[in-house]
Amino acid sequence: MNDDRVETDASGGEDEILIGFSHVTKRYAIQAEPALSEVSFSVRAGEIFGFLGPNGAGKTTAIKTMTGMLMPDSGIVKICGFRITDSPEDVKKIIGYVPDEPLFYENMTGRSYSRFICDIFQTGPERDERIERMAQVFSFSEALDAKISSYSHGMKQKLGIICALAHAPRVLILDEPMVGLDPRSVYLLKDVMREFCNLGGSVFFSTHVLDVAERLCDRVGIISRGRLLFEGTFDELKETSGSTGTATLEELFLKLTGEDSASLEHAGKSVKEALL
Numbered sequence: 001m002n003d004d005r006v007e008t009d010a011s012g013g014e015d016e017i018l019i020g021f022s023h024v025t026k027r028y029a030i031q032a033e034p035a036l037s038e039v040s041f042s043v044r045a046g047e048i049f050g051f052l053g054p055n056g057a058g059k060t061t062a063i064k065t066m067t068g069m070l071m072p073d074s075g076i077v078k079i080c081g082f083r084i085t086d087s088p089e090d091v092k093k094i095i096g097y098v099p100d101e102p103l104f105y106e107n108m109t110g111r112s113y114s115r116f117i118c119d120i121f122q123t124g125p126e127r128d129e130r131i132e133r134m135a136q137v138f139s140f141s142e143a144l145d146a147k148i149s150s151y152s153h154g155m156k157q158k159l160g161i162i163c164a165l166a167h168a169p170r171v172l173i174l175d176e177p178m179v180g181l182d183p184r185s186v187y188l189l190k191d192v193m194r195e196f197c198n199l200g201g202s203v204f205f206s207t208h209v210l211d212v213a214e215r216l217c218d219r220v221g222i223i224s225r226g227r228l229l230f231e232g233t234f235d236e237l238k239e240t241s242g243s244t245g246t247a248t249l250e251e252l253f254l255k256l257t258g259e260d261s262a263s264l265e266h267a268g269k270s271v272k273e274a275l276l
């Protein structure tokens with residue numbers, strides 16, 4: 001198998017690959033269609049990589065495969081040079097992960113929970129200071145002392161982000177991170193993502209919010225029915241699809257994933273009929 005795409009550049013420079021997928025296939029059941037089919041892409045140090053695709057396309061499956069929650073059936077997944085199948089614990093130490101629906105021990109306060117997570121990662125004496133600094137970014141210091149059971153969805157999302165960053169990971173993996181956050185928090189999260197990359201990390205996130213992806217991502221991957229349809233910059237996407245300079249990511253996404261204007265028009269008619 002050609003493993004080139006997942007090799008870490010020994011120079012450790014800007015081209016260092018922190019996330020590498022090479023021909024990754026994953027099925028949930030033997031006879032089921034693969035949720036990921038021969039998926040290959042790479043994310044370099046300093047890059048924000050957006051993962052886009054319709055519902056059921058395989059985004060969460062890819063994320064679970066890079067965090068070690070699922071193992072690939074075939075192909076290679078490497079994070080910072082560690083192969084997930086050989087070194088799952090090394091991978092877990094260097095990633096920060098926020099799932100689409102984070103689960104917490106609801107009877108704990110945010111502070112005790114974030115300390116608990118940091119202790120699992122053996123963060124050391126700087127633990128409380130790191131938690132506090134991250135909480136301050138999201139104006140969350142006071143809320144840390146309330147029980148998690150009293151949190152709103154957005155507050156839980158913020159706690160998930162604080163916990164994911166508190167152990168100073170090298171790679172940040174976020175599944176639909178903007179969902180539930182207010183506009184100020186979305187703005188701050190985007191700042192955190194950019195700054196994290198400026199410091200040499202990589203951010204991989206899935207989203208359905210295409211205008212955020214368009215403005216924030218250095219590169220995107222577009223997946224549909226388990227197959228990666230595109231990997232590259234927004235400009236490369238325009239070039240690949242032979243579109244004009246004014247095309248938006250939304251238009252290019254719909255075109256690439258097979259939603260042409262005729263099918264959208266048809267869907268629009270069905271909506272009107274359904275509401276009559």
Ligand SMILES: Nc1ncnc2c1ncn2[C@@H]1O[C@H](COP(=O)(O)OP(=O)(O)OP(=O)(O)O)[C@@H](O)[C@H]1O
Pocket residue numbers: 028029035053054055056057058059060061062
């Ligand atoms: N635990 C599971 N058992 C069986 N099939 C699953 C399981 N999880 C996901 N799938 C299937 O795998 C495919 C990819 O699902 P996945 O959750 O990765 O998509 P997604 O792109 O994250 O979707 P969404 O945008 O709706 O969250 C879908 O066909 C889904 O039905």
